[in-house]
Amino acid sequence: MSGKVPSFVTGANAKIKLGGLTFAYASDVSYQVAVDTIPIETMGRYEAVSNEPVNYSVAGELSVVRYTAVAQQNLMQGANAGGNGLGKANFTTGGKGSDHIDPSNLLFSKTWDLAVFQKVQSASGATPIAVDPAFITITDCRFTRKSAGITKRGILVDRLAFVGILASDESFTAGNSGDIDLSN
Secondary structure (H helix, E strand, O other): OOOOOOOOOOHHHEEEEEOOEEOOOEEEEEEEEEEEEEEEOOOOOOOOOEEEEEEEEEEEEEEEEOOOOHHHHOOOOOOOOOOOOHHHOEOOOOOEHHHHOOOOOHHHOOOEEEEEEEEEEOOOOOOEEEOOOOOEEEEEEEEEEEEEEOOOOOOOEEEEEEEEOEEEEOOEOOOOHHHOOOOO
16 A cells, blocks of 8 residues: 555644644644524514525634744744744735734734645655645634643643634635525
């Protein structure tokens, strides 16, 4: 079975990007999509006639293993010079991650897109590369909560909660409901 490329996405072969920026040492990401419905009821019936959708929402969480500016001095390959806290995450879409949790910057904060890629070995087998397109994409995200934890024998981990507008994966692409042509 040598030479086989794994087809399952695992934490060992996933790459997470936030706003076009590879978020180093992101240890996990989870999300959920919810479609809220209300029952439509009529006179003369005890049961609902139908359940109609009234809201679509996307929310999730991710954890990031934190490092400081000392990491680059210790020759940690790929380490950002100032560490990887939210204040150092300058998204390619503009702004930085900490704008979402800093009251003085909330009104100026910009959304970002989350993308999860599957890493596979290159043809030569030397270096892992990211397969395009993204396996999971969540658009127009905003951070809503940040917490952190460290144990005596553990590492510092930031836990970040976010909301997004649309979630898609490799099996479908979600579109805005306002873009539907109802003329048919």
